[in-house]
Amino acid sequence: MIKMKLDKSNHLDLIFAALSDKTRRRILMLLLEDDMSVTDIAEPFDTSLAAISKHLIVLEKAGLISRERKGRISWCKILPDALRDAVIWIESFGQVQPFNLDALEEFIALNLKGNI
Amino acid sequence: MIKMKLDKSNHLDLIFAALSDKTRRRILMLLLEDDMSVTDIAEPFDTSLAAISKHLIVLEKAGLISRERKGRISWCKILPDALRDAVIWIESFGQVQPFNLDALEEFIALNLKGNI
DNA sequence: TTTTAATTCAACCATGTGGTTGAGGAACAA
DNA sequence: TTGTTCCTCAACCACATGGTTGAATTAAAA
Incomplete structure (x- = not known):
């Protein structure tokens, strides 16, 4: 579980910063379709899995997605009030x-x- | 005049990045009231004029404000469709x-x- | 048990960002 | 002319960001 949102202003910083990257916006669009694993999310991108993993952490810290580990797989989903x-x-x-x-x-x- | 917006995606990068900073969001709110000079914008902030000037350049490049030089004074205003x-x-x-x-x-x- | 797959971590690199101070350049005032 | 004001530029600093590769962790498969 991620610790966050002590301060609304800081939360806005995180949201807008998260949205300022094209790759992350594309990830969000992908997740609109369905919940996905990290590997599946990474598939259409031309970058390493580690880089995608970092993007997902940024999105989670901004409160835009959640990640739930089930076995080996980390399922990512958009939060409703992202x-x-x-x-x-x-x-x-x-x-x-x-x-x-x-x-x-x-x-x-x-x-x-x-x-x- | 600023050269920009060849690409919509890149424009979104710039907008969201511009909005991801608290100082810049405050500047935008100030400018909602009225057009202002750089010095007037900087007044309520606890940072140097040069720092504020840089923020204004970021906002301009993102297409959120325009700056028009009249004499010594650079008048800043919010663009209508920012x-x-x-x-x-x-x-x-x-x-x-x-x-x-x-x-x-x-x-x-x-x-x-x-x-x- | 051994292997393979999914994900993260660690270390590193290049570049960007937000801040500073100090040096100007223009434009107005005296 | 001589200041003075408004603003930007240049150089610098500390730190963040987005990327890499390779190792480590954990869970499933063979």
């Missing part, structure tokens, strides 16, 4: 756009091509 | 659950054909 604090901060910023179909469509197109 | 890409990413993340990704794609496909 982005909650980030969303609250961004909303408090007051610039949140209403639901934007064009942007979303573009996003999904890129995402499906693996560009995000 | 957090747009971040919001899109986060919103999509929240909505594109496994079950609803297909539906969303279908919706967009229909929309592209003018059926909605």
Whole structure:
């Protein structure tokens, strides 16, 4: 179990820092589909397993995923309220756009091509 | 003028990295009130002017603020769509659950054909 | 038991980051 | 002209980050 979130501000640091890396964003997208083992997560990436393992630790410390060890396998899953604090901060910023179909469509197109 | 945003993914890197620092988040909040000079922005902080100046450069490169030099004074302001890409990413993340990704794609496909 | 597989740890490297101080360059004030 | 103010740049420092490889740990398989 990870010790965290003494301080909200520091938690925001961790969330945004975790999201600032393309590999970690891709990992989160993968985990949207299903819970996965570390090896499976690493499969589509061109980096070492150790590097992916470190990314997962960053994501866990930011409270975005949890890891549960079952036997040899460490199952990773997205936490339900992962982005909650980030969303609250961004909303408090007051610039949140209403639901934007064009942007979303573009996003999904890129995402499906693996560009995000 | 800053050269940027060749690549959306890299832009997200810059935005989230910019937001991952508490000082920079505070600066953004300050700028929500009004456009400000660098010296005025630095006033409430306990760090050097040079450090604040560097933070502003980070925010500018991330496309979150603009700086316009008028005489000696560099006026900083928040860009209107500053957090747009971040919001899109986060919103999509929240909505594109496994079950609803297909539906969303279908919706967009229909929309592209003018059926909605 | 021996081997193989899944994951992490340790040590290392190159680079980035946030901070400092001090030296300027421009623009305004006296 | 001579200061003075606003800001940036350059050099430096300590530390974090993302990557590597190789060893160690743990659990399953043979």
